[in-house]
Amino acid sequence: MIARNKNIVITGGNNGLGKAIALQLAEEKNNIFFTYCSDDKSATETVREISKLGVRVKALKVNFLNEASVKLLVEKSYEFFDGEVDVLVNNAGIICRKPLFEITEKDWDDTHNVNTKTPFFLLQQFGKKMQEKQLQRIQKAYKEKGIEITDKLLNSSAKLSLLADYCIVFITSISRNVFTGLLPYEVSKAGTHGIVGAAASDPSLSYFQIRVNEVAPGLIATNLNKHIWMHQPNLWQQRASSIPLGFTGEPADVAKAVSSIISNKWMNGTTMTVDGGRSHNFIGSDLKQQASILKSKL
Numbered sequence: 117m118i119a120r121n122k123n124i125v126i127t128g129g130n131n132g133l134g135k136a137i138a139l140q141l142a143e144e145k146n147n148i149f150f151t152y153c154s155d156d157k158s159a160t161e162t163v164r165e166i167s168k169l170g171v172r173v174k175a176l177k178v179n180f181l182n183e184a185s186v187k188l189l190v191e192k193s194y195e196f197f198d199g200e201v202d203v204l205v206n207n208a209g210i211i212c213r214k215p216l217f218e219i220t221e222k223d224w225d226d227t228h229n230v231n232t233k234t235p236f237f238l239l240q241q242f243g244k245k246m247q248e249k250q251l252q253r254i255q256k257a258y259k260e261k262g263i264e265i266t267d268k269l270l271n272s273s274a275k276l277s278l279l280a281d282y283c284i285v286f287i288t289s290i291s292r293n294v295f296t297g298l299l300p301y302e303v304s305k306a307g308t309h310g311i312v313g314a315a316a317s318d319p320s321l322s323y324f325q326i327r328v329n330e331v332a333p334g335l336i337a338t339n340l341n342k343h344i345w346m347h348q349p350n351l352w353q354q355r356a357s358s359i360p361l362g363f364t365g366e367p368a369d370v371a372k373a374v375s376s377i378i379s380n381k382w383m384n385g386t387t388m389t390v391d392g393g394r395s396h397n398f399i400g401s402d403l404k405q406q407a408s409i410l411k412s413k414l
């Protein structure tokens with residue numbers, strides 16, 4: 117099952133996981149509107165790659181540290197999609213790696229503004245628009261098709277046939293409960309995880325078939341953690357060795373999880389963890405030891 121013919125907004129769609137998500141969903145024949153913050157070159161390249169797949173695509177430069185960004189993104193994306201957005205993927209994020217005593221108020225605020233506050237207000241604003249659209253569908257069926265709006269209809273799954281299937285996906289992280297010295301980041305992702313649970317069960321969304329879900333990735337080499345895999349390969353190796361499967365992920369692994377959530381109309385309030393098993397591995401693994409066990413048995 118794949119998502120098809122949907123109008124999809126992705127934040128941070130020019131690089132890393134966001135780009136893989138944009139390409140995966142474009143390959144599945146969905147139209148893409150994505151944001152980026154600073155890297156014009158990769159945004160232009162991503163637009164070019166997506167255009168070649170024969171779907172509609174547009175990029176918008178916005179900085180989530182700027183309060184006006186939510187309004188701008190909602191306005192521009194609805195304008196581009198002629199008033200209909202089916203999916204929002206809240207992916208853009210930043211990291212803060214500092215010893216506890218050196219974390220400043222600005223570090224704290226910036227991390228939370230980009231990773232938690234803006235995604236919440238995007239959920240709120242896109243959610244409002246989506247609810248309006250669903251109400252219009254019910255009213256239209258009522259007026260034009262002569263369907264009687266009975267309590268039974270409104271409370272039954274029959275109303276589903278009148279509604280579009282909308283979905284809001286958050287890219288959080290296993291860092292919400294696997295601690296690796298990124299305190300503001302870890303707390304911001306724990307907050308985002310909380311938003312998903314609360315919003316998925318809020319009737320202003322769930323009653324209107326607006327689903328809210330989460331993909332929680334583990335370790336994947338992107339710009340976000342470039343300083344480690346480029347300059348501290350030993351530390352990177354140490355992190356990778358705590359993954360039971362023994363290797364780090366690819367952005368495409370996360371993209372496939374996002375696609376499956378979007379296409380499954382009964383998935384709501386779900387956390388899909390894509391991490392090679394790392395979040396279950398509290399003591400870490402000694403892969404060298406495992407390799408020697410294997411060798412001794414051969």
Ligand SMILES: NC(=O)c1ccc[n+]([C@@H]2O[C@H](COP(=O)([O-])OP(=O)(O)OC[C@H]3O[C@@H](n4cnc5c(N)ncnc54)[C@H](OP(=O)(O)O)[C@@H]3O)[C@@H](O)[C@H]2O)c1
Nearest residue numbers: 128132133152153154155179180208209289336338339340
């Ligand atoms: N990589 C991992 O191991 C990993 C693991 C778990 C979760 N995640 C999550 O996955 C998401 C994507 O991360 P990534 O690894 O793909 O990192 P990335 O390659 O650094 O991409 C981050 C994206 O966010 C955008 N962005 C950065 N600062 C922004 C701001 N102030 N306002 C608006 N957009 C901003 C970037 O735009 P520019 O490129 O134009 O600056 C880029 O598109 C994040 O939420 C991250 O927490 C990543």
